[in-house]
Amino acid sequence: MGRVVMCSSFMAALFISVCVAAPVSESFVVMRKTPVLVQRGHATTLPCWLEPSQSAEGVEVRWYRTDGFHSPVMLYRGKKFENSSQEASYAGRVSFGLMDTASGGLAAGDVSLKLVDVTLKDEGDYTCYVSSDQNHESQIIHLDVTQTGNPLLLSAVWVEDNRVNVSCESGGWYPQPNLLWSDQKQVLTHKSLKYSNESSGLRSVHSWLLVSSPSVVSCSVGLSGEETKKASIRLDNTTQPSKQDSGSSVAGWVLFILLLIATLAGLGVLYYKKRDKKTKSKGERAPDDGVDGVDGGVTQRLLSNELFREGIRRTDLSTFQKHYVNVTLVETGNQYLTIKNLMLRDAPVQSPVEHKVTCRTAIRGKLEKSSGRHYWEVSLGNGTVGFKQSWWLGVTSTTAIPQDVDFSPTASNGYWFLSSSPGSADSLQFSTEPKVSLPVSSKPQTVGVYLDKDSGELSFYDVEQRSLIGSLTATFTGEVFPFFNPGMGDKSPMKILHHSTEQDPSNDMAKSVDTDK
Numbered sequence: 001m002g003r004v005v006m007c008s009s010f011m012a013a014l015f016i017s018v019c020v021a022a023p024v025s026e027s028f029v030v031m032r033k034t035p036v037l038v039q040r041g042h043a044t045t046l047p048c049w050l051e052p053s054q055s056a057e058g059v060e061v062r063w064y065r066t067d068g069f070h071s072p073v074m075l076y077r078g079k080k081f082e083n084s085s086q087e088a089s090y091a092g093r094v095s096f097g098l099m100d101t102a103s104g105g106l107a108a109g110d111v112s113l114k115l116v117d118v119t120l121k122d123e124g125d126y127t128c129y130v131s132s133d134q135n136h137e138s139q140i141i142h143l144d145v146t147q148t149g150n151p152l153l154l155s156a157v158w159v160e161d162n163r164v165n166v167s168c169e170s171g172g173w174y175p176q177p178n179l180l181w182s183d184q185k186q187v188l189t190h191k192s193l194k195y196s197n198e199s200s201g202l203r204s205v206h207s208w209l210l211v212s213s214p215s216v217v218s219c220s221v222g223l224s225g226e227e228t229k230k231a232s233i234r235l236d237n238t239t240q241p242s243k244q245d246s247g248s249s250v251a252g253w254v255l256f257i258l259l260l261i262a263t264l265a266g267l268g269v270l271y272y273k274k275r276d277k278k279t280k281s282k283g284e285r286a287p288d289d290g291v292d293g294v295d296g297g298v299t300q301r302l303l304s305n306e307l308f309r310e311g312i313r314r315t316d317l318s319t320f321q322k323h324y325v326n327v328t329l330v331e332t333g334n335q336y337l338t339i340k341n342l343m344l345r346d347a348p349v350q351s352p353v354e355h356k357v358t359c360r361t362a363i364r365g366k367l368e369k370s371s372g373r374h375y376w377e378v379s380l381g382n383g384t385v386g387f388k389q390s391w392w393l394g395v396t397s398t399t400a401i402p403q404d405v406d407f408s409p410t411a412s413n414g415y416w417f418l419s420s421s422p423g424s425a426d427s428l429q430f431s432t433e434p435k436v437s438l439p440v441s442s443k444p445q446t447v448g449v450y451l452d453k454d455s456g457e458l459s460f461y462d463v464e465q466r467s468l469i470g471s472l473t474a475t476f477t478g479e480v481f482p483f484f485n486p487g488m489g490d491k492s493p494m495k496i497l498h499h500s501t502e503q504d505p506s507n508d509m510a511k512s513v514d515t516d517k
Contacts, residue, residue, distance in 0.1 A: 390487030
């Protein structure tokens, strides 16, 4: 009887021993799906599993890169992870993952690798190696890493013969993206297409072409098989400036500047005294506005080739809000404006013959210091009274705003602003020459204005959408003033928003000093 018990115990122990020692069948294969595509910085899973389905808990699973068998990405054996020989760059970033939602995990033979915080260096081949006492198999899985780049920046510069040089640029792509120009009718052929490597390993692209105005030009940049980024620019027709003002070529500019210097040297003070009197009589910018001497004349004309940019800045809006300033108003006795708590409306004294927005309803603001970086916000109505359809916002270098209804403020005479008109529900416009329209899906409710006077940047932001509407670059000399115009016949007020210095402007709890009572 005792022998029977011993035999039974021996057989049971032998059965258990065999089960532990042979967790998988003598014949298995490793299966995989490839390639795998992932965005940089995201997590991904490289699928790898055993067939027939069986537990992989008692086998060795080794994931490694090319020629990296002894310094694996991940090593699992003896039912535990071994990290002593692991490739250092993968420490803390790898584990077993599930090849799909129906997977039973390691117990069902799923030996997939989960990789988090993917970098560009992670791209390439990975070997999934599975070994048991009876068998070993491996498969190679390829990982492709991508990076969607920054929103596009479009630039438009007048050249000659009613043509415009439009350029498109974007950085932060991987791998190299495709760029395509088009208008409303056909694909356009670029004049130049260049790629460059960034220090981070990402790729940048820049292209330009010449188009005739009026036209609507679109630039699209994207990776194969992925959604593209697109930006459009509408160019209105414009009259060609005279040769003196066009600055259409470098050689022409050099000759022009030399002739200008010679002329100024000959005429001297007499020329500028006459110019000063003439300018003041018209209410336009005078040399004492900070634009004087040779630089004043040259700068005036260079501004006819303003640079326009459209897109969404990669930098968060809160970065610019750190430069928030509370703008005060000057010349508050304007008879054509009603001003209450920094809230602007047109006054009912407008002449009935005036049907367009003019500088009569415009007013200047004041900055504490002229140089440096400044940011302010303006509300353009609310849900109760509706949102403004007619307005101007920007900066000016003039010390006296002309009251002549026929005066046209532009960048070339010291007015840089973004405008909205009731007849253009799907676009805004810069005060550049030639005129450039910015297509928008909806008019902004609150506009943020960012001025970097030293670098010559003036940018406009849709505060609710936290995105860039457009940017101008210019040469600002002398003092620059915030510039506001609430338009005509619009019941909605334009409110200049103030924030407490103790509050974060990006905080929704920051309150305006304006109240509509």
